[in-house]
Amino acid sequence: MADNTTFQPPRGMRDFYPEDMRLRSRIFDAWRTAAEQSGFEAYDACVVESLELLKRKAGEEIVDQIYHFQDKSGRDLALRPEITPTLARMVAARQGGLAFPLKWYTIGQCFRYERMTRGRKREHYQWNLDIIGEESVSAEAEILATAVRAMQQLGLPPEAYRIHYSSRTLLSALLYRLGIPPEHHQPAFLALDKRGKIPDSAISELLRSGGISNEGIPAVLRLLEIRSLDEALQVLGSDSLAADEINFFLACANAHGILPALQFDIGVIRGLSYYTGIVFEAFDARGTLRAIFGGGRYARLLASIGGGDTSAVGLGFGDVVIAEILAERQSAQTELPRKGYHVACMHPDQLLLATQIAASLRTQGHCAYLALAPMKPKTFFSKADAAHAAFAILVGPDDAAAGTIRIKDLATRTEAACPIQQLLE
Numbered sequence: 001m002a003d004n005t006t007f008q009p010p011r012g013m014r015d016f017y018p019e020d021m022r023l024r025s026r027i028f029d030a031w032r033t034a035a036e037q038s039g040f041e042a043y044d045a046c047v048v049e050s051l052e053l054l055k056r057k058a059g060e061e062i063v064d065q066i067y068h069f070q071d072k073s074g075r076d077l078a079l080r081p082e083i084t085p086t087l088a089r090m091v092a093a094r095q096g097g098l099a100f101p102l103k104w105y106t107i108g109q110c111f112r113y114e115r116m117t118r119g120r121k122r123e124h125y126q127w128n129l130d131i132i133g134e135e136s137v138s139a140e141a142e143i144l145a146t147a148v149r150a151m152q153q154l155g156l157p158p159e160a161y162r163i164h165y166s167s168r169t170l171l172s173a174l175l176y177r178l179g180i181p182p183e184h185h186q187p188a189f190l191a192l193d194k195r196g197k198i199p200d201s202a203i204s205e206l207l208r209s210g211g212i213s214n215e216g217i218p219a220v221l222r223l224l225e226i227r228s229l230d231e232a233l234q235v236l237g238s239d240s241l242a243a244d245e246i247n248f249f250l251a252c253a254n255a256h257g258i259l260p261a262l263q264f265d266i267g268v269i270r271g272l273s274y275y276t277g278i279v280f281e282a283f284d285a286r287g288t289l290r291a292i293f294g295g296g297r298y299a300r301l302l303a304s305i306g307g308g309d310t311s312a313v314g315l316g317f318g319d320v321v322i323a324e325i326l327a328e329r330q331s332a333q334t335e336l337p338r339k340g341y342h343v344a345c346m347h348p349d350q351l352l353l354a355t356q357i358a359a360s361l362r363t364q365g366h367c368a369y370l371a372l373a374p375m376k377p378k379t380f381f382s383k384a385d386a387a388h389a390a391f392a393i394l395v396g397p398d399d400a401a402a403g404t405i406r407i408k409d410l411a412t413r414t415e416a417a418c419p420i421q422q423l424l425e
Helices: 018-037 052-058 063-064 084-093 138-153 170-175 182-192 202-207 215-223 229-236 240-256 319-328 346-365 377-386 420-424
Strands: 048-050 066-071 077-079 102-113 123-132 160-169 263-264 275-284 293-298 312-318 341-345 368-369 391-397 406-411 414-419
Touching: 018 138, 018 319, 048 084, 052 077, 052 084, 063 229, 066 160, 077 293, 084 102, 084 123, 084 312, 123 138, 123 319, 138 160, 138 240, 138 275, 138 293, 138 312, 160 240, 170 182, 170 215, 170 229, 170 240, 170 275, 182 215, 202 215, 202 319, 202 414, 215 414, 229 240, 240 414, 312 319, 341 346, 341 377, 346 368, 346 391, 346 420, 377 391, 377 406
Parallel strands: 160 263, 341 368, 341 391
Antiparallel strands: 048 077, 066 077, 102 123, 123 312, 160 275, 275 293, 293 312, 391 406, 406 414
């Protein structure tokens, strides 16, 4: 008896049919173009990492989400859940021979076993931008300006999204002002980052286990009620290092022309422990989806894996949420530009001539789809139109004898005669 089982991709994983690849390619092209316009250099890395490298952030939520396994030699390996630790490993390996600051980008696939919601899969492609070895917050502004340029190239207007930013330096100074010593700041960050995801009672318990007293917990939670940068600076005092850092960051953002897209949000903390300074997340304007991208300043990650104590700024921009936004705005369904040729013949006797024409067009640098068997005119032109070809050439029985072929412009629906020899040359 035949097995009629229909196999599906594993839960949370995706197949990409040609129509899906068109949207994915559009997103990737925008990412690459924006990165290279800003002078970032491309790199790539293996998708399988040492589990030990990823466990350097043990105790954080991401550790429980890692797809890990042992290879046939008993080594503990994992599919990368993010790219930043891999980047840190690569930089640390050649730190003495690299010319800093580095401006690198990559587009890589990441895997996390987590609860799926809209805009969240168990795998995704992620565009990473990193500037390594630059202390100035001009690096944060440069990275955000590059991300904004990518969204512009995808057709998203400024009113479609907002970039929320805050500063761990600022939040740390506020915690210190409450009398909380620096060794308890990191547990506080990780607890406060869960605000809105778990009840405040659970956050209070996390703060308590992080060394914060029962008397200090309400004051820590009240910090998240701050609604503006001015309010935060009034609490802190405008002469602080955090204030200077943020003000210069905003001046750089203004010079890039992206200041209107920024919004102070003290609740942006980021869950990973390696962040140390300005942090940011972008959201759709309606706030119906998870973050479009996120990132910030990190200074300790390289040192934690044996590298030098080098400061860096990074951004991760996934493909799942932005694809949802484009679909909502129907940008994903916009008419694709027509390009290239479709070439076919009506009878087997003309197949070799059609093949020569297609080969000649390709040699000249054109895209040319060749039908590998004869086609009826109606079927051929319908297929060429559906593929968004710019031109169609159907070799008929009399064309070889006449030495002339007709080229149909599929946008204008007009035809022009062309000598066959001219096409072949």
